[in-house]
Amino acid sequence: MVLFASIFRASDGLPLVALTDFDGQRSNVKHAQRYVKLISKKLHQLPDRCTLQSDDYVIHFITIPPQNISVVTVLDVSYPSVLGFCFLEEVEKEFIKQYDSRQVSAAVRPYTFMEFGSTLQRQKQRYGSPRSLNTRVNVADMSQQLKMMPPFQIAAEDVEPTYGGVLHKNDYGPTVTPVAQLRLPLGxxxxxxxxxxxxxxxxxxxxxxxxxxxxxxxxxxxxxxxxxxxxxxxxxxxxxxxxxxxxxxxxxxxxxxxxxxxxxxxxxxxxxxxxxxxxxxxxxxxxxxxxxxxxxxxxxxxxxxxxxx
Known part of the structure; x- marks a missing residue:
């Protein structure tokens, strides 16, 4: 199921809207939200379609440079990736229908577009029961897209705060791999x-x-x-x-x-x-x-x- 979703301004990571109806007491959600926040600070450096996977959850996100937005979602580890990216795509289309890039760039305060939260919640409910999704969700097309162009797989270490190129987790951590060197998985x-x-x-x-x-x-x-x-x-x-x-x-x-x-x-x-x-x-x-x-x-x-x- 969809555990959490949010939209950020890609250029600086400013949160524009986020789901408020989620189980914040679940440890995996709280842990995932930390990485969502870290990812938001590096959206301008990361590729436009990425996945970060752990044992308890999966984070998918897409970035739309012309609109200067990134849509991020946290899913159960067992939730199909193809539906996760369908969810992101639908949320992104709905957001672009209501707001343009000038409005996004003009936003000053966090969560300026919280009225869009009802749309996020509606999409979350739809995707909460995959069998009930209607035919507007073109799963076949998205499956083909993911086969032809799989998302970049990033690790937690790629988004951890660093000091002098060394992970903040400890003073002797491995050097962070430059984002520009991430390679797209081969099909x-x-x-x-x-x-x-x-x-x-x-x-x-x-x-x-x-x-x-x-x-x-x-x-x-x-x-x-x-x-x-x-x-x-x-x-x-x-x-x-x-x-x-x-x-x-x-x-x-x-x-x-x-x-x-x-x-x-x-x-x-x-x-x-x-x-x-x-x-x-x-x-x-x-x-x-x-x-x-x-x-x-x-x-x-x-x-x-x-x-x-």
Whole structure:
């Protein structure tokens, strides 16, 4: 069930509205509220769709930069995540219908929009009984969204107060991981693209070494041409590995690096074109295009839809 919900101004964490009808005596709710408060102070640093999970509860939140708001909810650990994000999305849409970004920016005091609390309470009651939800809740679409772009998984340590980069919990705690380095979890398609590129890297490396060392290929080549073809195979192998690196890591100018790497791979493929059959050519180009698409697609996955109503 939905235990708690609140809306904050994303730029500075000012609370705009919160549920007042909740069991504040439950230890897990009180503990979760502490982390909700800590999260609110770092909303401008965190990705736009995140999850923090503990043994007793789950915190989901989404941020809508154009409207400068973040919607946060605390759920029972057994409550389906897809319904939790459906709840956040509906609350966000309702809020945007009633208030615009100028009103949000003009708010000075905490809980300026407490009249919206009745809407929060109504949505909480609706989602308290998942079986009674009507068809307006498009669970299938949200399930697909979460499969294609899973929320960032953050840990309690990522939002704990710090002094000099060390956790406030104790003077010898681990260094906090910079939020910018958080990685979006890979879906099955991303893992498939990485696996295909590993295969391509091994195949190109093996073929390149064979061409350079022995010249065992199916056409007559001069020594110079043999070296050129071998170098092209070896470079393609390195580009495959670098694309996997880009897929898994945060990097400056990642989009530009991805485009350049993909183009260079295509050029190397053209150099070795006559040494492959159509099946091999198709496989290598498909692997290149797939991982390029996944890398570029993931760059925008931390942005939730911009609703203008």
């Amino acid at each position: 099955w398609l991303g893992k498939l693209s990485a696996m295909l590129n590993v295969i391509c890297a091994v195949l190109n490396l093996t073929r390149g070494m064979s061409v350079i060392n022995d010249g065992h290929i199916h056409v007559d080549l001069t020594e110079i041409n043999s070296f050129v073809y071998g170098a092209a195979f070896m470079l393609t192998s390195l580009f495959c590995i670098y694309q996997i690196f880009l897929l898994y890591t945060h990097s400056r100018w990642k989009k530009s690096k991805t485009y350049v790497t993909s183009i260079l791979m295509c050029l190397c493929q053209l150099v070795t074109w006559e040494l492959r059959n159509l099946l091999q050519i198709g496989f290598h180009f498909l692997a290149n295009l797939l991982i390029t698409f996944i890398i570029l697609y993931r760059l925008g996955l931390n942005k939730v839809p911009d609703y203008h109503v």
